[in-house]
Amino acid sequence: MHILVTNDDGVSAPGLLALAQALRPLGKVSVVAPDRNWSASGHVKTLHRPLRAKEVTLADGTPALASDGAPSDCVALALLGLVEKVDVVVSGINPNANIGHDVTYSGTVTAAMEAAIWGVPGVAVSLDSPEDHQGALDVRDNWDYGPAARVAREVVERVVRFGLPKDTLLNVNVPYLKYEEIRGVQVTRQGLRVYRDALVRREDPQGRPYYWIGGEAPTGVPEEGTDFGALKAGYVSVTPLHLDLTSYEALRSLREWW
Amino acid sequence: MHILVTNDDGVSAPGLLALAQALRPLGKVSVVAPDRNWSASGHVKTLHRPLRAKEVTLADGTPALASDGAPSDCVALALLGLVEKVDVVVSGINPNANIGHDVTYSGTVTAAMEAAIWGVPGVAVSLDSPEDHQGALDVRDNWDYGPAARVAREVVERVVRFGLPKDTLLNVNVPYLKYEEIRGVQVTRQGLRVYRDALVRREDPQGRPYYWIGGEAPTGVPEEGTDFGALKAGYVSVTPLHLDLTSYEALRSLREWW
Numbered sequence: 149m150h151i152l153v154t155n156d157d158g159v160s161a162p163g164l165l166a167l168a169q170a171l172r173p174l175g176k177v178s179v180v181a182p183d184r185n186w187s188a189s190g191h192v193k194t195l196h197r198p199l200r201a202k203e204v205t206l207a208d209g210t211p212a213l214a215s216d217g218a219p220s221d222c223v224a225l226a227l228l229g230l231v232e233k234v235d236v237v238v239s240g241i242n243p244n245a246n247i248g249h250d251v252t253y254s255g256t257v258t259a260a261m262e263a264a265i266w267g268v269p270g271v272a273v274s275l276d277s278p279e280d281h282q283g284a285l286d287v288r289d290n291w292d293y294g295p296a297a298r299v300a301r302e303v304v305e306r307v308v309r310f311g312l313p314k315d316t317l318l319n320v321n322v323p324y325l326k327y328e329e330i331r332g333v334q335v336t337r338q339g340l341r342v343y344r345d346a347l348v349r350r351e352d353p354q355g356r357p358y359y360w361i362g363g364e365a366p367t368g369v370p371e372e373g374t375d376f377g378a379l380k381a382g383y384v385s386v387t388p389l390h391l392d393l394t395s396y397e398a399l400r401s402l403r404e405w406w
Numbered sequence: 407m408h409i410l411v412t413n414d415d416g417v418s419a420p421g422l423l424a425l426a427q428a429l430r431p432l433g434k435v436s437v438v439a440p441d442r443n444w445s446a447s448g449h450v451k452t453l454h455r456p457l458r459a460k461e462v463t464l465a466d467g468t469p470a471l472a473s474d475g476a477p478s479d480c481v482a483l484a485l486l487g488l489v490e491k492v493d494v495v496v497s498g499i500n501p502n503a504n505i506g507h508d509v510t511y512s513g514t515v516t517a518a519m520e521a522a523i524w525g526v527p528g529v530a531v532s533l534d535s536p537e538d539h540q541g542a543l544d545v546r547d548n549w550d551y552g553p554a555a556r557v558a559r560e561v562v563e564r565v566v567r568f569g570l571p572k573d574t575l576l577n578v579n580v581p582y583l584k585y586e587e588i589r590g591v592q593v594t595r596q597g598l599r600v601y602r603d604a605l606v607r608r609e610d611p612q613g614r615p616y617y618w619i620g621g622e623a624p625t626g627v628p629e630e631g632t633d634f635g636a637l638k639a640g641y642v643s644v645t646p647l648h649l650d651l652t653s654y655e656a657l658r659s660l661r662e663w664w
Contacts, residue, residue, distance in 0.1 A: 185454075187454075188452070189450060190448025190449035190450045190478070191510045193446040193511050194619060196443075198616040198618050199619070200616055201615070218448075225605065225619070228603060228604065228605035229605050230605065252449045252523075252649060253449045253450070258448060265601070310663060313655065316653050332664070335664070337654070347488065350456070357458075359457045359458070359483060360456050360457070361453055361479070361486070388656035388657060388660055389653060390651060390652075390653035390656070393647040393649075394596045394645060394646065395574050395646040395647060395648035398570075399646060405568060405593075406590070
């Protein structure tokens, strides 16, 4: 069993280390991860420039490759032969949940998407922010990734045992609780994210305008059966995602347009 | 009727100009587009740095805003208030089809996705490459975008008249034919892309390795009812996409895992 671990926060992120350590009992773990943070970077394929892959070591001495590509590039490099044949790709642990429409932006999720495109099972793992840490990004290196790492191992064990359907990946979100406090696992559908972005206009010292996409942190609709609903009820959310974005519902009505 | 036009090839691309000109009879057209090429850039939300929006003019004198953000950032900036209220977002015209799994990477498509997230109808328009131009990227500025621009107007007219379901966008691909030679419109499902990427390892003048994601241009499976199938049969392909990536098929079997 050869497991590729990557993330979108960069090779030095503590969530990556916790994940690599937790998965080691399942088989050989290789780490190929970005050399910098790629959060909200989307699904990238870098064709216009060459990519580097530098040998580094994680904080516990684990050897890893740090690439100047995006998370999905790291997966492509690995699956194209930078490392030996990969059986499963696990991405994370991302600090903050990836729910609702986040899955289209998330570097963590798109790394698992890239695996699915190559026919390799992909699992994205994210840890919801603690209630009192909302938006406090500077402290997330001090979060406890242990429970989420243990959950990740339990999910990956099942992926190895049962396999995943073609073109399917898993989006796993873990509530910020002690392992014993987690109420269980819910298999969920993608819920709704409510973004509260706002445009902030400022002027630079030369009087020229610039803009920040700012506003409050996004929230979710805690509906039962959804990713966010499970998290808010204290459950791990496991959402199977696929790469067919066709709206089959809309197909029929659109045909009447012509 | 206020139409926002953007793309992922940059504000100076001829496909953008052709699109803006074709849509002008339908209402007011505003252009907010990236100041450089963002192909295969995925769905990006730039929160970690400020964005600029510089006033420029297109080749025909049309005023436009060029942003240093990604295509999806351009849409977010515009919908957050950089321009007046937008009724529909049209992205393109991309040189080369966006079919199959391309839709998860494509900056053209993710611009329309961003519109859908904001509750605004989004349309992505791409022009398939001429048979004899496969992979010849340097000549695509000389392609004839006229027929695809006319098709785009016909699609946007219908979007305005009939509306789009919530959370839905249209992915439009036009075959490289004269307008009269196009056989009609097919409403299609997302088909399969076959990527033929290969890892190319080279050494820099200092003897250090670097890597290209290379290989042959991707192809598709020309199955009936799919995007690629329609294109290859000489039809315009209109695929309704939605933002719910849940694999409802996999939900049931996964529940047996726990």
